[in-house]
Amino acid sequence: MTRGRLAAAVGLGAVLYTGAFSLVLADDLGDRHTLVVMVVAAGLIFTVTGAIAAANRPDNPTGSQMLAVGLLWSLGALQAADGSIAFTVGYLLAAIAFIPFTQLILSYPTGRLPRDDRWIVVAVAITTVLGPLSLALFDPTPIPGCADCPENAVLVSDSPDAAELARILYALAAATVAGVLFVRLVRRYRGATPPLRRIVGPVYLFTLEALAALVASSIARTFSETASLWLEHLALASLALMPIAFLIGILRTRLARAGIADLAIALGNGTPLRDALAHALGDPSLDLAYWSTERQAWVDGDGRTLGEPLAGGGHAATFVEHGGKRVAALLYDPSLTDQRDLVDAVAATAALAFEKERLQAELRAQYRFLETVINTAPSLLSVVDTEGRIRNFNRAVEVASGHDEDRRQLEGAYFWDVFIDPTEREEMIGRFRAASPGFPPAEYENAFTDARGKDRVIAWRSAPLVDESGDVVRIIAGGIDITDRKRREVDLQRQRDFANTVADTIPSFIVLTDHDANVVPFGANRAFCAAVGRQLEELSGRSFLEIVARDDEFAARMAIAGAANGVPQAERETRWLTEDGSELTVAWTATPILDQWGVARVLVSGVDVSERKRQEEELRASRSRIVDATDAARRRLERNLHDGAQQRLAALSLSLRLAEARIESDVDEATEILASAREELTRALEELRELARGLHPNVLTDRGLSAALEALVLRSPFPVHVDAIEERLPPAVEAAAYYVAAEALANVAKYAHATEARVEVFESEDGHEIVVQVTDDGVGGADPTRGTGLRGLEDRVESLDGRLAIVSPPGNGTRLRASIPLVHRALPL
Amino acid sequence: METRTRVLIVDDHPSFRTCARMILESDGFAVIGEAEDGAAALTAIEELHPDLVLLDIQLPDMDGFAVLEQLGSNAPSVVLVSSRDACDYDGLIRKSRARGFIPKAELSGTAVRSLLR
Numbered sequence: 001m002t003r004g005r006l007a008a009a010v011g012l013g014a015v016l017y018t019g020a021f022s023l024v025l026a027d028d029l030g031d032r033h034t035l036v037v038m039v040v041a042a043g044l045i046f047t048v049t050g051a052i053a054a055a056n057r058p059d060n061p062t063g064s065q066m067l068a069v070g071l072l073w074s075l076g077a078l079q080a081a082d083g084s085i086a087f088t089v090g091y092l093l094a095a096i097a098f099i100p101f102t103q104l105i106l107s108y109p110t111g112r113l114p115r116d117d118r119w120i121v122v123a124v125a126i127t128t129v130l131g132p133l134s135l136a137l138f139d140p141t142p143i144p145g146c147a148d149c150p151e152n153a154v155l156v157s158d159s160p161d162a163a164e165l166a167r168i169l170y171a172l173a174a175a176t177v178a179g180v181l182f183v184r185l186v187r188r189y190r191g192a193t194p195p196l197r198r199i200v201g202p203v204y205l206f207t208l209e210a211l212a213a214l215v216a217s218s219i220a221r222t223f224s225e226t227a228s229l230w231l232e233h234l235a236l237a238s239l240a241l242m243p244i245a246f247l248i249g250i251l252r253t254r255l256a257r258a259g260i261a262d263l264a265i266a267l268g269n270g271t272p273l274r275d276a277l278a279h280a281l282g283d284p285s286l287d288l289a290y291w292s293t294e295r296q297a298w299v300d301g302d303g304r305t306l307g308e309p310l311a312g313g314g315h316a317a318t319f320v321e322h323g324g325k326r327v328a329a330l331l332y333d334p335s336l337t338d339q340r341d342l343v344d345a346v347a348a349t350a351a352l353a354f355e356k357e358r359l360q361a362e363l364r365a366q367y368r369f370l371e372t373v374i375n376t377a378p379s380l381l382s383v384v385d386t387e388g389r390i391r392n393f394n395r396a397v398e399v400a401s402g403h404d405e406d407r408r409q410l411e412g413a414y415f416w417d418v419f420i421d422p423t424e425r426e427e428m429i430g431r432f433r434a435a436s437p438g439f440p441p442a443e444y445e446n447a448f449t450d451a452r453g454k455d456r457v458i459a460w461r462s463a464p465l466v467d468e469s470g471d472v473v474r475i476i477a478g479g480i481d482i483t484d485r486k487r488r489e490v491d492l493q494r495q496r497d498f499a500n501t502v503a504d505t506i507p508s509f510i511v512l513t514d515h516d517a518n519v520v521p522f523g524a525n526r527a528f529c530a531a532v533g534r535q536l537e538e539l540s541g542r543s544f545l546e547i548v549a550r551d552d553e554f555a556a557r558m559a560i561a562g563a564a565n566g567v568p569q570a571e572r573e574t575r576w577l578t579e580d581g582s583e584l585t586v587a588w589t590a591t592p593i594l595d596q597w598g599v600a601r602v603l604v605s606g607v608d609v610s611e612r613k614r615q616e617e618e619l620r621a622s623r624s625r626i627v628d629a630t631d632a633a634r635r636r637l638e639r640n641l642h643d644g645a646q647q648r649l650a651a652l653s654l655s656l657r658l659a660e661a662r663i664e665s666d667v668d669e670a671t672e673i674l675a676s677a678r679e680e681l682t683r684a685l686e687e688l689r690e691l692a693r694g695l696h697p698n699v700l701t702d703r704g705l706s707a708a709l710e711a712l713v714l715r716s717p718f719p720v721h722v723d724a725i726e727e728r729l730p731p732a733v734e735a736a737a738y739y740v741a742a743e744a745l746a747n748v749a750k751y752a753h754a755t756e757a758r759v760e761v762f763e764s765e766d767g768h769e770i771v772v773q774v775t776d777d778g779v780g781g782a783d784p785t786r787g788t789g790l791r792g793l794e795d796r797v798e799s800l801d802g803r804l805a806i807v808s809p810p811g812n813g814t815r816l817r818a819s820i821p822l823v824h825r826a827l828p829l
Numbered sequence: 830m831e832t833r834t835r836v837l838i839v840d841d842h843p844s845f846r847t848c849a850r851m852i853l854e855s856d857g858f859a860v861i862g863e864a865e866d867g868a869a870a871l872t873a874i875e876e877l878h879p880d881l882v883l884l885d886i887q888l889p890d891m892d893g894f895a896v897l898e899q900l901g902s903n904a905p906s907v908v909l910v911s912s913r914d915a916c917d918y919d920g921l922i923r924k925s926r927a928r929g930f931i932p933k934a935e936l937s938g939t940a941v942r943s944l945l946r
Contacts, residue, residue: 642887642912647842650912650933654848657937661855673851680844 006054009067013047013074020077035232036080042240043073043097049243061111065104066246072097079143081150088153091142095128102181105207109199109249109335120184123177131170139163171218178211193314195283196335202245210238260349267353274301277330280346287315287331290354290361298329301357303365320347320354328354380458380479383465386439386472388414388432400458400481402451409451415477419458421448439464439475445482457486496596509586511604512595515564517544517557520601531586531608533579544604549575549583563590563602573609585610622795629792640691648684652677697738705734709741709759716757717749724761729770733820736796737761737772740804740818743793744774752778752814764819769802772818782808782816793818833859834945837879839870839896840910841889849883849910849936856938867891871899879905881945883936884927886911886918897925908944910936 020040047070054063076097078090102124107113113121135142138159140152185204192200213235221228266276278286289298289306298306316337320328330347347354374381375395383392389412390397395404401418403409410418420428424446435442441463450456458479465474503510504526512523521540529536532547548556552574559569569590576584588606595601655677662670692698700708706724713720728734741759748754754776761772784790784806797804802820836858840846843865850860862877864870867888874882884907886893893909900907907927915922915930922930929944 646912647845647933651842651844651848653934654845654852654936658848658851658855 002058003055006051006067009054009064009071010047010051013044013051013067013071016071016074017044017047020074023077023080026080035229035236036077038233038236038240040074040077042236043070043076045240045243046070046073049247053247060109062104062108062246062249065100065107065111066243068100069097069104070243072100079149084151084153087150088136091136091152092129092132092154095132096125098128099125104246105181105185105203108203108246109196117184120177120180123173123180127170127173127177131166131173134166135163135170137162138166175215175218178215182208182211193285193333193335195281195285195333198282199249199335203242203249206238206242206245210235210242213238260345263346263349267350273350273353273357277346277350280349281330281332281336281343283333283336285315285333288354288357289317289329289331290358291326291328292362292365294362295365299361299365301361301364303361303363303368305365318343318347320351322351322355327351327358378480380460380477380481382415382477382479384415384462384475384477386436386475388416388429390415390418391474396481397479400450400456400479402454418451419448419479420446437472439472447486456481456483458482507607509588509604509606509608511539511544512593513544513560513602513604515561515600515602517560517602518542519544520595523601531578531584532576547576547578549577551575559590560602560604563592564600566592566600568592583610584608585613622798625791625795626799629795637691637695640687640694644687645684645691648680648687652680652684655680696735700734700738701731704728705737705761708734708738709761712738712742712745713759716745718754719756720745721756721758724759725763725770730822732800733770733822736800736802736820737770737818739796740772740793740816741774743789744816747782747789748774748776748778748814751782752776752780754778754813763822768823769819769821772820773815775813775815777813779810780808780812780814781810782806782814833857835859835861835877835880836883837862837864837870837873837877837881837905838883839864839867839873839888839893840883840885841865841887842885845885845933852936853883853938853941856941858938858941865889867893867896870896874900874905881905881941882907883941884909885933886913893927894921894925897927900926906945908941 017040020043024036024040046066050063050066050068050070052063053060054067057063072093076090076094078086079094081087081090099121103113103121106117106120132142133154136152136154137156140155140158141149142152142163143149185208189197189200189204213231217228217231217235220231260280263276263280266279267273274286274288277288278284288301290301291297292299292303292305295305300306314334315331316334318330318332318340319326320330330343332343336343377394378396380396380400381394382390382397385391390410391412393407393410398404398407398410401410403418416425416428416432428446439462441461443459443461445457445459447455447457459482460477460479462475462477464472465476467473506525507527508525509528509531510525511528512520514520519539519542522536524536524539529539544560545553545556555572556574559572562569571587571589573585573587576586578584585608586606587609588604591603591605593601593603655673659670659673659677662673697708697711699711704726705728706722706726709722709724713722729737741761745757745759748757757774757776759772759774761770763769764771782790784794784804790804790806794804797818797820800820802818805817805819806814807817808814834857836853838846838849838853838860840849840863846863846865850863854860858881861879862873864873865888867890870882870884870888873879882905884893884896886909888896893911897907904926909918909922909925909927909930910933911918911930912933915932918930931940931944
């Protein structure tokens, strides 16, 4: 409301109330006189307080609404006029002041009528206009008890029934509207915040009291005019006092400003900022937010980040600035929004304190951040004093110590009592004391058993923390729990040790090379080093191909290259050269493999097959000799048959034919030829027998080794003593033993010039072998490598897994000894 | 009168030479000499100029085929003998310049003449 309009309204009010009071005071109203005066006085109070409020808070419509109520109120005084028209107008307009009054109540304290409440104002308007009018149409004296009141100017018909009906309807409508207003105000009060309640409380109280009194007065009128009159007095008193309540509410800002001085004092006294502000604004729900420049976000007093927007959720916000920057925000009850000045004044007063609080909040936020970081970090962080006691620590320390459910066990405990194994504790204490007072940075690892009995390994680093004077006041110890890593390392080492032991124990050769066939450091096993006669260290970096025979080098290079390209190579046999110049035949493969660092390597693994190859060669040679010997024996037999028996039989055939031709012409000659033929036949038979004996002595098959040897020596040109076991042996063993003895004796006869010989056949001590031993007293000097006889015997004995040994020193006889297993195993092929 | 064929017997077995001489002489051959090995045979042929040489294939120093190869172009007829079967030497006999082969047990004047015709 502008100042001009306000002045006009005040002027109008002065005129109206001057007139009203002159009417009321001049008139004799009997019992109702006091009541009417009170009515007019109440209207005047509304007018005056409304003017004051409108002057002080022109932005709030409440003042002008009160002024409207007061001005309209004055019209009721016309009821005291003597003229019929004036009286009737006064009567009809006496209640219309309730229209702005209802709006005033429902829009308080903001002055703005909620949309939902408009119908109530309309209902009040209808009731206060139509109610008195309908009564005045049928009742010549519409004001009860006013017998000398002027004539009702709008009377249509003096109808007591119609008048009674109109009165009842008016009363019912008024009671209904009052009831609605009553319920609305009670609900609004109950839903109000405490600061709002404090503002609207007195106004609602007076309104409800006035409404209740009016309704009660209407009801009481039916049985007691006096009671009704007193209740009306009470209602009017309430109405008259109501403007005071309005005024207090409207002007509370000015009142509250007086409290700002108290706020400054309270802040100086150290009262918490929020409490001082809540008190100053009368809003216990007040909250504060601080701007964190580090986080670029609003935080609360404890440093917790607040969500946006700040206002909302039942709070309005005012921002506090310091040095041109937002430092804080007041979050207060929305009912304070119409007291912006107050809030701003409070905010300005507390700006410095806000800045301090903001810095503290930011510090707390940073501390909270650091605390979170430290406690969520997997690393152990502990602060130890110069005595070795733990003074502060993070969550990881609690967990690693095993005291994670009772951190008090750690507070003040000696570091070594918690983290050092008892056996190493004294040493640790000694080291700690030796480091005093400088406590230079240190690193160490230690294993211990935590409070839960779990073995742990921690890698620590420590550094001193010095004060302003440079003295060490604390030691920061940071650690990492490396238990799992250590365990993995140990497992890995164990696996490596196992693999190395296997690699160094197996007789196979293992060499690890790069793609150029160079042996990687420590890339050869013990068997390989031993086989090639080189040290592990000297092999590192040298080419594997150096040990391969020149003829095989190309193939070996190709195999390594193939494996380096990821293609496993088939086994091949290659000659390897040893340090002493000898050769090994090795069957080996080259396989692509990743080493422990994931680098592609070539694994050369092989076995020494030299001995196997030699045995195979020997076996092949032995077989060949056996075949040759067999062929020679057959040729000899054929020659013997041809030269001997066959010739004699051919000659015999011719002799018989000659005898046949001569038997008639010359009997004597025929007889002579036949006699010659008989001798030839006898010799032929003898030769055949000898041949058959040479093939296989019949006596050996029939009567065994001992008897065969006895028969053999009968034909010897020198004495031979035989001492042989009597029991039968496996046929192959008997045959081998017989031929060893026969060949040996034949050699003695041919070369030894012996006077006697001895043949012994006996079982070895362990019973596994038969030993054939032939000794003579001849010239000795027999050489097994010369001639085929002894070599043939060697083959025959070895074919039964036996051994042949000859001791034949020149001039000192010969001893031939064959050992033949009784159960021979199959020869390796 | 028909001239008797003059024969040289070459064999290392005396008993066979004796029997062969008796059989051939009884069948009308004139045995003019004997030799017990290849070298002696070549010498005897050189000296005696026999019409026929009864030559054993298996001799101690060389075999009968070697003796045949060393004989000159005007060599006498040669009949090979052996106690072995003819099939043992079949190819060699056919390739040689010998008149034929007679197993020792079947030696007779008739068999020799049949080869000389």
